[in-house]
Amino acid sequence: MIYVLLTYILYPFLYFLTSLKKSPSIPLFQRGTLKSPPLVKGGKGGFSGKFKKILIIQTAKIGDMICSTPVFREIKRHYPAVRLSVIANPVTTELLKYNPLVDNIISFDTKTLKGISGKLKLIRLLYSGEYDICISLNPNIPFTIAPIWSLIPIRAAILPDYIGATLKMALRFNTHNVRHEAKKLVSQTYMDMLKTIGINTESISKEVYKSPDADKKVEGFLSGFPGIRNNLKIGIAVSSGNKLKELGKDTIVSLISKLTANPDVKIILIGSQADKNSSREILNMSDNKNVIINTAGMFNLSELPALLEQLSLFIGADTGITYMADALSVPLIDIAGPSDMSDQRPLGKNSIIIQKNIPCVPCSHSFMAPYSCKRGDKICITSVSVLEIVEAAKKLLGMSYRSTKAN
Numbered sequence: 001m002i003y004v005l006l007t008y009i010l011y012p013f014l015y016f017l018t019s020l021k022k023s024p025s026i027p028l029f030q031r032g033t034l035k036s037p038p039l040v041k042g043g044k045g046g047f048s049g050k051f052k053k054i055l056i057i058q059t060a061k062i063g064d065m066i067c068s069t070p071v072f073r074e075i076k077r078h079y080p081a082v083r084l085s086v087i088a089n090p091v092t093t094e095l096l097k098y099n100p101l102v103d104n105i106i107s108f109d110t111k112t113l114k115g116i117s118g119k120l121k122l123i124r125l126l127y128s129g130e131y132d133i134c135i136s137l138n139p140n141i142p143f144t145i146a147p148i149w150s151l152i153p154i155r156a157a158i159l160p161d162y163i164g165a166t167l168k169m170a171l172r173f174n175t176h177n178v179r180h181e182a183k184k185l186v187s188q189t190y191m192d193m194l195k196t197i198g199i200n201t202e203s204i205s206k207e208v209y210k211s212p213d214a215d216k217k218v219e220g221f222l223s224g225f226p227g228i229r230n231n232l233k234i235g236i237a238v239s240s241g242n243k244l245k246e247l248g249k250d251t252i253v254s255l256i257s258k259l260t261a262n263p264d265v266k267i268i269l270i271g272s273q274a275d276k277n278s279s280r281e282i283l284n285m286s287d288n289k290n291v292i293i294n295t296a297g298m299f300n301l302s303e304l305p306a307l308l309e310q311l312s313l314f315i316g317a318d319t320g321i322t323y324m325a326d327a328l329s330v331p332l333i334d335i336a337g338p339s340d341m342s343d344q345r346p347l348g349k350n351s352i353i354i355q356k357n358i359p360c361v362p363c364s365h366s367f368m369a370p371y372s373c374k375r376g377d378k379i380c381i382t383s384v385s386v387l388e389i390v391e392a393a394k395k396l397l398g399m400s401y402r403s404t405k406a407n
Contacts, residue, residue, distance in 0.1 A: 021151060054135065057137060066323040071137070076101040090108075126152065157171060157174050157178070159171060231264055232265045232313070232397060233266050233312050242371055268292075308321075316335065325346075334351060338364040
C-alpha cells in the first residue's frame with residue numbers, strides 16, 4: 001500500500017516528466033488528472049503517435065507464456081520495425097530464446113521484488129529500456145506502478161474481476177486498463193489490449209519455437225530404441241507446476257498398464273529435472289518397464305517441441321507442456337482438474353478435455369490459482385478414472401489403436 005500512496009503523492013511530478021519524453025502522445029483523458037482511465041472493451045480507447053520500443057511483461061509460468069505468444073506475433077506483424085522486449089521469469093526464457101519475433105529477452109525473478117530495493121531494481125530496469133509502451137500481462141502492484149515511475153508514456157494492463165482494492169487503486173495510473181471478463185479466454189483479452197495501440201486482430205493461435213539442433217538430438221535419442229518409429233508413442237506428463245493438478249504416480253502407473261495392453265504402444269514419460277525422481281519411481285512401480293521411455297530432465301524447453309512432435313498422443317494435467325503440445329497440434333488429453341477452462345484451454349481440434357462437474361470446480365483461474373485443495377482430497381483429479389482417459393485415447397488415436405484390454 002505504501003508504494004501506491006507514494007505514487008499518488010508524486011504522480012503530478014511523474015506525469016510531468018513523462019510528458020516531456022518524445023514518445024507516443026498520452027490520451028487526453030489522462031492528462032493532468034488522477035482520473036481512472038476507461039476500461040477498454042472490444043477496441044474502445046485510443047492511441048496515436050510513432051514509437052520504437054514496446055515492452056511486454058509476462059512472468060507467469062510455461063502455459064501462460066505459450067498462450068501469450070499471439071501478442072508477440074501480432075505486434076510484430078503490425079509494427080515490424082518496433083523493438084519488442086519481453087520480461088519473463090528465468091524458467092520461461094528458454095521458450096523465447098528462438099522466437100524470431102522477440103528482439104530482447106529480459107530474465108527477471110519475481111522473488112527479487114521484495115522490499116524497496118526490489119521495487120527500485122525493477123524501476124531501474126524499465127527506465128533503462130527507454131520504452132514507449134508497456135503492456136503488462138501480470139496484474140500485480142509492482143508491475144503496475146513501476147512503468148509510471150520508469151516514465152513510460154503508454155501503460156496498458158489487464159484488469160481481472162477478482163483483484164484487491166490496493167491493486168485497483170494502482171491501476172488508475174495506467175493509460176489503458178482492459179477488463180478480463182468471466183467466461184472469456186485470456187488470450188482474447190490480450191487481443192483487446194492490443195487494440196489500445198492500434199492493432200485490431202482476433203488471431204489467438206499459439207506458437208513455440210525449438211532450437212536448431214532439437215530434432216537431431218531427439219532423433220538421436222529415439223534411435224536407441226529399435227522399432228520405435230513403428231510404435232504409437234504416447235507421452236505422459238509426470239507432474240505439473242502446480243501440485244494441485246498432478247495426476248499422481250499411482251494413476252500414471254495404472255494408466256500405463258492399460259495403455260500398453262496394446263502391443264503397438266510405447267510410453268514416453270515427460271518431465272523436467274525436478275521430475276527425475278518421480279519418473280524413476282513410476283518406472284520402478286510399473287510391471288512392463290520395457291515399453292516405457294523415461295525422458296524426464298533430458299530435454300530443455302527449446303528442445304521439448306521436437307520430442308512432442310514425435311508423439312501420437314500427449315496426456316497430461318492442465319499444465320505448461322499441455323499447451324506446448326496444443327501449439328504443435330499434437331493430439332492431446334487435458335485432465336483439467338481445478339482449472340477454469342473458460343479462462344484458458346487447449347484449442348486444437350484433436351484435443352479432449354476431461355473435467356468433472358463438481359461444485360468446487362473451477363477453483364483455479366489464470367490470475368488466481370490455489371496450490372492446495374481446500375477439501376483436502378483433490379476430488380477434481382481423483383474422480384477421473386483411468387478408464388475414461390483410455391477411452392479418450394482410443395477416440396483420438398482411432399482405428400490405429402486396435403483393441404485394448406481397458407475393461
